Amino acid sequence: MPAAKRLFIGLMSGTSLDGIDCVIVDLAGDTPALIAADCHALPDNLRHDVLTLCADKQAPLAELGRLDIELGRCFAEAAIKTLAAAGVVAQEIEAIGSHGQTVFHQPNSAAPFSLQLGDPNTIAERTGITTVADFRRRDMAAGGQGAPLAPLLHQHCCASPNKNRAIVNIGGIANITLLLANGARVAFDTGPGNVLMDLWIARHNGARFDKNGEWATGGSIDSAFLAELMSEPYLALAAPKSTGRELFNGAWLEQRLASLKQRPSPQDIQATLLEFTATTLSTALLAGMNQGEIYLCGGGAHNTALLKRIGELMPGYYVGATAEIGIDPDWLEAMAFAWMAQQTLDGIAVDTSPFTGAKKPVMLGGIYPSPTSAS
Incomplete structure (x- = not known):
């Protein structure tokens, strides 16, 4: 029965x-x-x-x-x-x-x-x-x-006994759960997911989010701005760690922009913010997992430009959605x-x-x- x-x-x-x-x-x-x-x-x-x-x-x-x-x-x-x-x-x-x-x-x-x-x-x-x-x-x-707490469920139903897996949740803040084949478990917030991109496009285009990363795709990455973003001390902290809007918000973004000799165009800023999310995620994943499968969930999993960029930064890794292992990525x-x-x-x-x-x-x-x- x-x-x-x-x-x-x-x-x-x-x-x-x-x-x-x-x-x-x-x-x-x-x-x-x-x-x-x-x-x-x-x-x-x-x-x-x-x-x-x-x-x-x-x-x-x-x-x-x-x-x-x-x-x-x-x-x-x-x-x-x-x-x-x-x-x-x-x-x-x-x-x-x-x-x-x-x-x-x-x-x-x-x-x-x-x-x-x-x-x-x-x-x-x-x-x-x-x-x-x-x-x-x-x-x-x-x-x-x-935080993060969702990895409790990731561990319960997404781990594989013979494969390294990572569950990547891209909400306002991005977090990863490493479920290694040797039984090791690690999870932490990597930094911004959608929060800065959403904030920026709302300010300039009045949209709630950048659908498929289309606005970002039309811009160019500003290397000086990206370097300034990557200098945030939180990124260098060891796990366990968690963050939120208390750190990554509009004031933080304006402080980073104010330090530049030349301010990029709004669209180039959006392109660089997408690269920032992709880079912080891929850096954390590469450091924590030697090859394996990466499954994405959360609203950011629908940003095709972001997913494409994560894949480019992680050659040799399989990148898909959690639906492939039986869990709807949206829920x-x-x-x-x-x-x-x-x-x-x-x-x-x-x-x-x-x-x-x-x-x-x-x-x-x-x-x-x-x-x-x-x-």
């Missing part, structure tokens, strides 16, 4: 703020089975307010509270709409794993913390489903960076938080030490019971 279904929802909004990814997955087997998935756009005014908060790195407490509740409502609505479209009722779902929206991530201070908005109390009440959230801070309390990160919710509900401590540097296995996230749990 087939195993009874175990349905979970995963909710994720990344640093690109391109929408709330919502997945329904069956976690009864070893490999997550995707039942339904959708991306729900954030209201323009809310997206603007969150981006402003991320850029300013400060806000009145009332504003912080408002955004937390409004994002919680949006996350709940995303789950409700996805359930309705899939013909699944809330009572069939064991739990929601909600990552929330990161607005600040500071792992290396004297008091390390990571702040995700999207109130899980609101999600649990509005959906009627137990919600697991606030995954990153427990990892930090155990001495970890709090892998949301699926990871559904899987983490399952681990926590099942009382399983996960070992993030190869990825975040945590000192011991921990159960990630807090549990916010459904309204009917106590009745």
